[in-house]
Amino acid sequence: MKAVGLVTEYNPFHNGHLYHLQTAKRLTQADVVVVVMSGNFTQRGEPTIVDKWTRAQExxxxxxxxxxxxxxxxxxQPGQRFxxxxxxxxxxLQVAAVVFGAEHPAWDFERLVAAEASFAAPAFTDYRATYATQFNAALVQQTGVSLVDPNDILAFSYFKARAEHKWSMELYPIQRRGSGYHDQSLQTTLxxxxxIRQAVxxxxxIDDVVPAQTAQDxxxxSVIPNWQALYxxxxxxxxxxxxxxxxxxYLMSEGLEYRMKEAASRELTFDGFLHAVKTKRYTFARLLRLCLYTVLEATQTEVLNAQPYHHVLGFTAPGRAYLHALKKTxxxxxxxxxxxxxxxxxxxxDYRAGKLYQLFTPVEQDLKHAPIIKLSSKKH
Amino acid sequence: MKAVGLVTEYNPFHNGHLYHLQTAKRLTQADVVVVVMSGNFTQRGEPTIVDKWTRAQExxxxxxxxxxxxxxxxxxQPGQRFxxxxxxxxxxLQVAAVVFGAEHPAWDFERLVAAEASFAAPAFTDYRATYATQFNAALVQQTGVSLVDPNDILAFSYFKARAEHKWSMELYPIQRRGSGYHDQSLQTTLxxxxxIRQAVxxxxxIDDVVPAQTAQDxxxxSVIPNWQALYxxxxxxxxxxxxxxxxxxYLMSEGLEYRMKEAASRELTFDGFLHAVKTKRYTFARLLRLCLYTVLEATQTEVLNAQPYHHVLGFTAPGRAYLHALKKTxxxxxxxxxxxxxxxxxxxxDYRAGKLYQLFTPVEQDLKHAPIIKLSSKKH
Incomplete structure (x- = not known):
């Protein structure tokens, strides 16, 4: 059985995700689609709109x-570790290929990865700008390519990870369809x-822009999980x-603990807190992630020593067969x-993060939770 | 200037407290009334109905x-340390006397204190009953007196503290007027x-049972501060x-940390949590206090090494004169x-507890907060 892999957040699953999934399957002629999905918190460190089981179901x-x-x-985590x-x-999980969207899928990402490898990392230590900004300036100078669109950056990260670990799956950047992350329009089916979160x-x-299951979910x-509630x-x-x-x-660096303690004492809203802590050196995403690790009381030791595992959230009949075949390898x-x-x-x-997420839903997130099994197949 | 001292929570200040205050002043012929009052959390470890500044004003x-x-x-704290x-x-603060209510003010509390001193403390180690229960059984046997009413127990504690520290103030138990703690009736002015909290x-x-200032406060x-909100x-x-x-x-003893962690993972309401943790060995008050110290992340070392101080919340002109006279001694x-x-x-x-209390009111509780000055005197 040939498998294609997708890396997702599905926050929530919408028509663009459906297009991505169908294109990936068609392009690679895969028998099964294997999805790796974030749990109850996004890459930016925010709680997802609905829990991971609901999104897996979608x-x-x-x-x-x-x-x-x-x-x-x-x-x-930042894009690279993610x-x-x-x-x-x-x-x-032995997928033959991974398919992902990019703003510029035609770029030679392998060449960009090689260019980055030639930079001396300690060069990017200007405290007035983020690492990403400094890295991109160097990249433009050397290759003429400006890596600024979010999905181009992520595509670059996949190529870089594969190169570093000598993994053998194929990587397929495809043209992203529909609106960008910051585009708040619903004037299309994509x-x-x-x-969509704002519309909810x-x-x-939102019925025109999400599949039926998502619309139902x-x-x-009534309330979208958010940081103000976690504050x-x-x-x-x-x-x-x-x-x-x-x-x-984890991520608490360079005296940030004093700055955060002071801001917490003064600020009664999360927005006020976040702006009190913000400096040019840190992106909002970086600070949101730090906030999450703080609420989880997760130490550097804990995160750096964490070991990978596959937590199966759900499968179809072909998914189950694929899993069964993989089991021993x-x-x-x-x-x-x-x-x-x-x-x-x-x-x-992850267990503790699930307990935290129960602030938004009473549903137990991990303990004794069996995978969702979807046996009735549906034509797409 | 002669001062009489009162130990209070004023949660909130009601007609019974007014009676207590006036009786204390009349009985002792004091010039000033010095009140030591709990801050934003009661002896039982619960947030007060309004903050300490509002109650000091009352x-x-x-x-x-x-x-x-x-x-x-x-x-x-338990009664004795309180x-x-x-x-x-x-x-x-050199008060000449302390006046407090008791259910049986005529009892010879000094004799009861002497009786307790004769008990061997290690005798009370039956894990199926609280210390208080075991102590009282022994007291009944030796003196015939059953120390079970809450204000009698507190009166006993004052006498015991004075004896242990050889303090010289007079202690005046007076007959408690009005309803007991557990009496939920409003059918009286006391x-x-x-x-009153339930009525709010x-x-x-509640206008018949509290002075004007309290009624106004x-x-x-709209919401009475409570543990469900802190949960x-x-x-x-x-x-x-x-x-x-x-x-x-602080107060986390004998493996309670496992029991509490387990209950917290399972229970989504504070009531469910508290009942999951409760055993015969611990009173609800003891557990509520432990819960508060847990939220404050206060260690045994911190609480046991704490040093006394006088945080002045407010005064009248006579109070200020008294304070001025005391300053050097x-x-x-x-x-x-x-x-x-x-x-x-x-x-x-206390600063951290004030920050926690801001969950219920935006008012800064300690930093740069000047005492309330009440200069216009009002006849009582």
């Missing part, structure tokens, strides 16, 4: 055959996930914990049911 | 001349604080922090304005 209803969760320690973590799982918040009709959503937890820990403890939190643990041992060890951080 | 409006905050490490901490401050929640009229209160913070810390850290929390720091140094050291735990 994927299965729309053509995915196997949905595996990208563990939080790889999912809530891409590497996702490709590591897809490599272990709206961005961000525009505003109670605007979002129909009764009391973040604020309290920043106030109560001594800085000697806060400085061990995968390198990382294949987890279909979280028991007390996994909860306490390998999956501990 | 006290000043009704005859108190000087209001000093009982620091949290003494306020949120009574000792409060009397320690009143002794340092309702219990607990009945139910939006029942409570008129616009997400407690739950998250219990889930995220390792047990090796939780076991250092008090042993503990007299704090009228919390600065960055006090916030970081002596008052750190």
């Amino acid at each position: 994927a299965l209803a729309n053509g995915a055959d196997l949905v595996v969760e990208l563990p939080l320690f790889d999912a809530v 891409a590497t973590g996702a490709l590591r799982l897809l490599n272990d 709206a961005s996930a961000s525009a 918040q505003d109670r605007t009709d 979002l129909a009764n959503l 009391p937890l973040l604020r309290n820990h920043l106030i109560q914990a001594p800085v000697t403890e806060l400085r061990h939190i 995968v390198q990382y643990p294949l987890i279909t049911k979280v028991d007390a041992d996994k909860k306490a060890t390998l999956m501990n951080l | 006290a000043l409006a009704n005859g108190a001349d000087l209001v000093v905050e009982l620091p949290l490490f003494d306020a949120v 009574a000792t901490g409060a009397l320690r401050l009143l002794n340092d 309702a219990s604080a607990s009945a 929640q139910d939006r029942t009229d 409570l008129a616009n209160l 997400p913070l407690l739950r998250n810390h219990l889930i995220q922090a390792p047990v090796t850290e939780l076991r250092h929390i 008090v042993q503990y720091p007299l704090i009228t304005k919390v600065d960055a140094d006090k916030k970081a050291t002596l008052m750190n735990l």
